[in-house]
Amino acid sequence: MPDAARLLERLELNHPIVLAPMANASTPSLVAAVCNEGGLGSLGAARLAPDAITTAIREVRAKTNRPFAVNLFAPLPVVVDGAKIETARRLLEPYYREVGLDEVPAPPAKAPYGFDDQLAAVLDEKPPVLSFTFNKLPADAMRRVRASGAMIIGTATNTAEARALEDAGVDAIVAQGGEAGGHRGTFIGSFEDSLIGLVALVPAIARAVRVPVISAGGIMDGRGVRAALALGAAAAQIGTAFLGCPENSAVNPVYRATVLDTEDKATTVARVYTGRYARMVRNRYVTEMSAHEASLPVYPIMGALTMPMIQAAIAQGRGDLVQMLVGQGVARTTNESAGAIMRRIVTELG
């Protein structure tokens, strides 16, 4: 059976469309709406505490009987560099003052929960699919997910990563093109070398591995899905096109207004908010802080330093400071409901 048919059958999908997991930028209602239209909704759970993960999964289940995915960030080694932390705190001071905050806090000595706690919460709820990005899963985590019966989907931005994920035992691979909004999944080589467009990346990964490939990045309509399938993907994973949906109350007002603005706008890949490279709208903060990128601490430390500033900027509607993760197709994001977007794409697919 060809890859596409195998993937669709296993996930009971009517259409080869996956809602991208979007941590902090999607809701259980959005996930369920995509599932109910015959796509695969993915719950972006990476920034949720374990008890919030449980609640969110139950909310998805209350709204749909269809299969869905839960997504986590695979753990990364964290290098604590005191000098970089102090540099970042100094550089952030003027932005803190702009939004009326005093001191840039020191990063917490210990995170309130870790990946293992998140994974335990996910697996207790037995979701049909677990997807992840940023790295391979630790071998023990792979065993636990496998034992739960969930299908496992990893994320690759180059062929070396795709082969490594296949060797580790994933069931499908998201090929994340350079067009994609959000954090880069790169874990082998530099992020610059892996900003590969989907036209080049999907056929290369499809040739390198035997598992089905899911194409992600800049896909906004039926033409994009058809192109992904023609390139050798079994399905298309779509994020930015769903950022403006009314079901997506996780997107704050200034972010929402920006994604619904139909002017073409510059996106760039920077690590100035979280410490990890991500594609986002280039606003004033991104432009100014990018000059200091080499001096900033890594993920998630930088994220802890910027969080209070971002929250205050959101409350004040400051688009020049708020983090807005988007893909290169953002100018075509609409305020249609998720159901309407799914039906439109399916009609366009023919």
Ligand SMILES: Cc1cc2nc3c(=O)[nH]c(=O)nc-3n(C[C@H](O)[C@H](O)[C@H](O)COP(=O)(O)O)c2cc1C
């Ligand atoms: C706001 C936002 C948040 C994202 N968060 C995640 C995430 O939590 N986990 C993940 O695997 N990918 C995440 N991504 C990346 C998507 O999985 C996918 O690669 C991307 O949305 C595809 O490109 P597009 O946004 O142009 O459709 C995110 C993307 C966006 C736009």
